[in-house]
Amino acid sequence: MKVAASIYGPVQDDLRLVEDALERVKHVESFPMLAKMLAQVLDGGGKRLRPAIALLAGKFGAYDAELHVPLAASIELLHTATLVHDDVIDASMSRRGRETANAIFNNAASVMLGDFMFAHSADLIARTDNTKVVRLFARTIMAIAGGELHQDMSAYEYGQDTMTYFGRIEGKTASLFATSAEGGAMVARCTPDERESLRRYGLNVGMSFQIVDDILDFAGDEREMGKPIGSDLMQGTLTLPSLLLMERYPKDNPIKKAFRSRKPKTDLVAEAVYMVLNSDILNESYAVARDFRDRALASLSVLPANDARASLEEIAAYVLDRRA
Amino acid sequence: MKVAASIYGPVQDDLRLVEDALERVKHVESFPMLAKMLAQVLDGGGKRLRPAIALLAGKFGAYDAELHVPLAASIELLHTATLVHDDVIDASMSRRGRETANAIFNNAASVMLGDFMFAHSADLIARTDNTKVVRLFARTIMAIAGGELHQDMSAYEYGQDTMTYFGRIEGKTASLFATSAEGGAMVARCTPDERESLRRYGLNVGMSFQIVDDILDFAGDEREMGKPIGSDLMQGTLTLPSLLLMERYPKDNPIKKAFRSRKPKTDLVAEAVYMVLNSDILNESYAVARDFRDRALASLSVLPANDARASLEEIAAYVLDRRA
Numbered sequence: 001m002k003v004a005a006s007i008y009g010p011v012q013d014d015l016r017l018v019e020d021a022l023e024r025v026k027h028v029e030s031f032p033m034l035a036k037m038l039a040q041v042l043d044g045g046g047k048r049l050r051p052a053i054a055l056l057a058g059k060f061g062a063y064d065a066e067l068h069v070p071l072a073a074s075i076e077l078l079h080t081a082t083l084v085h086d087d088v089i090d091a092s093m094s095r096r097g098r099e100t101a102n103a104i105f106n107n108a109a110s111v112m113l114g115d116f117m118f119a120h121s122a123d124l125i126a127r128t129d130n131t132k133v134v135r136l137f138a139r140t141i142m143a144i145a146g147g148e149l150h151q152d153m154s155a156y157e158y159g160q161d162t163m164t165y166f167g168r169i170e171g172k173t174a175s176l177f178a179t180s181a182e183g184g185a186m187v188a189r190c191t192p193d194e195r196e197s198l199r200r201y202g203l204n205v206g207m208s209f210q211i212v213d214d215i216l217d218f219a220g221d222e223r224e225m226g227k228p229i230g231s232d233l234m235q236g237t238l239t240l241p242s243l244l245l246m247e248r249y250p251k252d253n254p255i256k257k258a259f260r261s262r263k264p265k266t267d268l269v270a271e272a273v274y275m276v277l278n279s280d281i282l283n284e285s286y287a288v289a290r291d292f293r294d295r296a297l298a299s300l301s302v303l304p305a306n307d308a309r310a311s312l313e314e315i316a317a318y319v320l321d322r323r324a
Numbered sequence: 325m326k327v328a329a330s331i332y333g334p335v336q337d338d339l340r341l342v343e344d345a346l347e348r349v350k351h352v353e354s355f356p357m358l359a360k361m362l363a364q365v366l367d368g369g370g371k372r373l374r375p376a377i378a379l380l381a382g383k384f385g386a387y388d389a390e391l392h393v394p395l396a397a398s399i400e401l402l403h404t405a406t407l408v409h410d411d412v413i414d415a416s417m418s419r420r421g422r423e424t425a426n427a428i429f430n431n432a433a434s435v436m437l438g439d440f441m442f443a444h445s446a447d448l449i450a451r452t453d454n455t456k457v458v459r460l461f462a463r464t465i466m467a468i469a470g471g472e473l474h475q476d477m478s479a480y481e482y483g484q485d486t487m488t489y490f491g492r493i494e495g496k497t498a499s500l501f502a503t504s505a506e507g508g509a510m511v512a513r514c515t516p517d518e519r520e521s522l523r524r525y526g527l528n529v530g531m532s533f534q535i536v537d538d539i540l541d542f543a544g545d546e547r548e549m550g551k552p553i554g555s556d557l558m559q560g561t562l563t564l565p566s567l568l569l570m571e572r573y574p575k576d577n578p579i580k581k582a583f584r585s586r587k588p589k590t591d592l593v594a595e596a597v598y599m600v601l602n603s604d605i606l607n608e609s610y611a612v613a614r615d616f617r618d619r620a621l622a623s624l625s626v627l628p629a630n631d632a633r634a635s636l637e638e639i640a641a642y643v644l645d646r647r648a
Contacts, residue, residue, distance in 0.1 A: 028470075031470060031473075031474070033473070033477055034470060034473060082439075085435050085436070085439060088432075088435060089431075089432035089435055089436070090432075106476075107413075107431075108412075108413035108414075108476045109473055109476055109477070111409050111412060111413055111435055111438075112409070112413070112469045112470075112472045112473040112476065113469075113473070114435075114439075115406075115409060115438075115442070115465060115468075115469040116465075116466055116469035116470060116473070118439070118442060118443075118465070119442075119462045119463070119464075119465035119466045119469060120462070120466055122446055122458065122459075122461075122462035122465075123459050123462035123463060123466070125458075126455040126456075126458040126459045126462060127455075127459075128455075129455050130455070131450040131451075131452075131453045131454070131455055131458065132450075134446065134450040134455065134458050135446075135447050135450045135451075137446075138443045138444070138446035138447035138450060139443070139447060140443075141439060141440075141442070141443035141446075142440055142443045142444055142447070144439075145436045145437075145439040145440035145443060146352075146355060146358060146436075146440060148436045149355075149357070149358060149433055149436040149437070149440070150355070152430075152432045152433055152436065153357055153433070
């Protein structure tokens with residue numbers, strides 16, 4: 001889904017420079033196959049939310065396009081690298097309606113493609129000439145990999161609670177949103193208070209983003225999402241809606257039955273989706289997502305009311321309202 | 325195989341600090357499973373050649389253990405991360421006589437383990453507080469991933485020549501040896517000339533190292549190597565000995581037959597190994613490895629004749645003489 005460019009307000013133009021930087025990443029003249037693989041995964045038309053947040057955060061301090069544009073490009077590259085490895089792990093064949101790298105090439109090549117992209121993003125981050133920013137990003141990838149590992153290890157375990165879920169999505173998703181905002185602020189030499197406010201904004205927007213993602217896995221438009229409804233349950237991943245369903249029917253519910261076999265049957269997953277859709281579980285999940293959005297907005301409230309803040313507020317609203 | 329500690333001369337003690345730093349990497353208290361995985365891959369008893377080279381290179385300038393030890397630890401971590409991903413890609417079940425991560429855990433977890441280790445190594449490298457060093461390492465991982473990708477893409481292609489092979493092993497192996505030496509020199513603020521000499525030393529030692537590795541795949545002790553003889557050919561990888569065999573028997577040779585099917589038959593690989601062992605091909609391959617070693621030694625000759633240089637010379641000799 002396209003995001004209306006206007007919500008990116010004061011960084012619209014510089015986001016175009018981010019696209020140019022990503023375009024240059026694809027130009028590996030000495031190795032046409034690698035160039036083709038990079039184009040496949042980078043042309044997917046992502047929403048570029050994370051780079052936008054990084055640029056906007058920079059507007060609260062000494063914004064410098066020479067430093068902020070490579071930073072923002074590196075965040076998108078890093079994010080895409082994690083998706084490439086995720087798709088290998090989940091054996092996903094499509095994402096956002098496009099074939100994944102592992103569907104077209106193979107798993108081996110996709111693992112190396114992801115490594116190449118991680119390294120390239122490190123090279124871009126280092127252009128900020130700030131090793132503190134490099135370390136912030138390194139630790140974020142550690143959190144993301146840890147979060148994914150945790151998700152993989154706990155697949156098909158139905159004894160999880162919502163606290164485990166929140167910890168998992170913080171590592172897997174919210175940490176990079178937090179780091180996008182904090183990284184932009186660090187590069188702009190914001191004060192520690194501003195930096196912390198922006199980090200909290202990113203963290204809470206990221207939580208809200210992932211909860212909505214998990215809701216859309218039940219209620220989204222299959223075509224717009226580019227993946228089938230119920231795909232998390234098919235992969236043994238419990239998300240907020242399915243955890244709420246388990247809470248309501250602790251003894252007898254289709255998820256428990258589906259997970260026991262470690263090869264969920266489609267009819268059991270369909271039953272779980274049906275039960276969720278015929279309850280107020282998605283409303284309750286949206287209320288949780290809204291709560292995180294409100295915390296994000298509260299974090300912004302201590303910052304100057306400028307164009308960048310208005311844009312970050314619009315992003316928080318968009319994250320909640322999006323349909324794909 | 326153990327390396328006699330004496331060849332590491334002036335950096336023996338600091339190499340123990342590198343081990344301590346690697347030990348700390350394993351302590352992920354919040355996540356026992358990750359700690360277990362890290363121990364599995366880091367306790368393999370590697371030779372620690374690359375960290376030794378990085379420390380020794382630092383001795384030609386302003387050596388600082390506070391910076392050089394994290395650098396050296398990060399190189400070993402990074403090297404091990406590449407092995408973890410390689411083993412996933414090659415579906416290798418053992419390395420150095422130990423089970424691989426993907427053999428014990430699974431591919432998904434091993435991909436994430438590798439990502440975690442790459443990120444952790446970036447965090448350690450950033451402690452040098454030198455973004456030029458970070459960029460040097462980022463580009464090296466790009467070269468390694470590119471080299472592996474190239475190897476994967478050209479698997480079972482029997483129309484390759486030795487120049488392609490040299491390019492491939494430079495990316496896959498020699499680049500990290502070169503970067504170990506250059507990184508150590510950069511952190512010690514060596515002169516550009518010293519840095520270049522050390523980089524060339526590393527590059528040529530690395531080339532020699534990989535050629536010997538490829539020779540040992542024909543002539544090594546299966547138990548000491550921890551993998552069966554002929555495993556490169558089984559995986560469709562042409563190395564110097566097999567390329568020389570193809571050159572001598574361009575029309576009719578078992579490798580060509582074996583690669584045509586993309587599922588090499590063991591008897592054809594055995595025939596190729598037998599033909600190589602009953603020729604002077606391994607002698608010729610050793611001559612090429614010696615040639616690279618000589619270039620490595622020549623690069624050192626412009627540097628002061630100190631303990632560190634003597635140790636680097638011993639390493640170059642060891643790389644050629646090793647049996648596993």
